[in-house]
Amino acid sequence: MKIATWNVNSIRSRQLHVIDWLHQTQVDVLCLQETKVVDADFPRQPFEALGLHLYICGQKSYNGVAIFSKTPVEDITTGFSPILGAEIVGDLDEQKRVITGVVNNIRIVNLYVPNGSAVGSEKYDYKLRWLKVLREYLQALLEQPPHNLCVCGDFNIALEDRDIHDPKNRENQVMATPTERLALQEVLNIGLSDAFRKFTDEGGHFSWWDYRTRAFSHNRGWRIDHHYLTPNLYQKAISCTIDIAPRKLTQPSDHTPVILELLESP
DNA sequence: ATGGCAGTTCCTAACTGA
Numbered sequence: 310m311k312i313a314t315w316n317v318n319s320i321r322s323r324q325l326h327v328i329d330w331l332h333q334t335q336v337d338v339l340c341l342q343e344t345k346v347v348d349a350d351f352p353r354q355p356f357e358a359l360g361l362h363l364y365i366c367g368q369k370s371y372n373g374v375a376i377f378s379k380t381p382v383e384d385i386t387t388g389f390s391p392i393l394g395a396e397i398v399g400d401l402d403e404q405k406r407v408i409t410g411v412v413n414n415i416r417i418v419n420l421y422v423p424n425g426s427a428v429g430s431e432k433y434d435y436k437l438r439w440l441k442v443l444r445e446y447l448q449a450l451l452e453q454p455p456h457n458l459c460v461c462g463d464f465n466i467a468l469e470d471r472d473i474h475d476p477k478n479r480e481n482q483v484m485a486t487p488t489e490r491l492a493l494q495e496v497l498n499i500g501l502s503d504a505f506r507k508f509t510d511e512g513g514h515f516s517w518w519d520y521r522t523r524a525f526s527h528n529r530g531w532r533i534d535h536h537y538l539t540p541n542l543y544q545k546a547i548s549c550t551i552d553i554a555p556r557k558l559t560q561p562s563d564h565t566p567v568i569l570e571l572l573e574s575p
Numbered sequence: 576a577t578g579g580c581a582g583t584t585c586c587t588a589a590c591t592g593a
Binding site: 318319321322343345369370371424425426432465482483484517519520521522523531533560562563 | 578579580581582583584590591592593
């Protein structure tokens with residue numbers, strides 16, 4: 310079973326790239342981030358024509374997440390509130406960044422973690438606040454069936470220096486500060502492991518390259534799109550690979566997809 | 576050097592992204 314994650318930076322702008330990629334790379338589940346469209350305007354038809362089931366949670370202009378699946382997904386919820394209650398979540402569900410559902414006895418959690426803008430900014434504080442609530446949210450999901458979690462998406466955090474082409478000055482670089490790394494590590498401490506690092510130790514593997522500096526042609530990237538797994542699933546992981554082909558196309562997303570493959574359950 | 580590009584909307588300017 311293959312579960313992919315891809316920040317497409319607008320599903321309407323990237324529609325043809327995603328369709329071509331789905332044809333070429335047969336995945337069972339595709340988790341999308343930054344769809345940037347309200348649900349009523351989501352281009353469902355071309356994807357449903359491929360036989361996919363679509364579960365979407367969008368808003369105008371910004372954010373937005375979706376799950377495409379070859380088989381129906383059960384128990385879909387969006388946002389933190391259905392799990393944690395409105396009081397704990399406060400304003401954090403106004404931005405559409407969370408969708409989850411169960412397929413093949415696996416709870417898939419698709420996340421678009423806030424970027425954080427600049428260290429010390431209001432958005433940076435929002436990101437850290439969001440990560441604290443994420444921990445509570447995942448802890449609550451872990452305690453309910455099916456107990457097997459695949460938490461994937463755009464985390465907007467490079468967990469280690471080997472996940473960045475040039476880690477100098479990282480103390481002040483958003484996505485790499487010790488504070489953000491600690492916040493993510495505390496989320497992972499509930500019992501989640503990075504599937505990519507089961508197979509690949511070295512640096513130089515990235516999932517995002519800045520548009521502005523011709524970063525892709527120099528492979529000056531960051532690995533910020535991840536799959537985090539509970540132990541049962543981590544054991545079943547047989548590959549986790551970054552497909553850089555879509556990043557080479559004209560007018561690409563600034564991210565490229567990452568594919569996790571799991572051993573089929575007997 | 577603090578910029579560079581891309582997508583969206585309040586659409587040719589301002590915002591957000593990372």
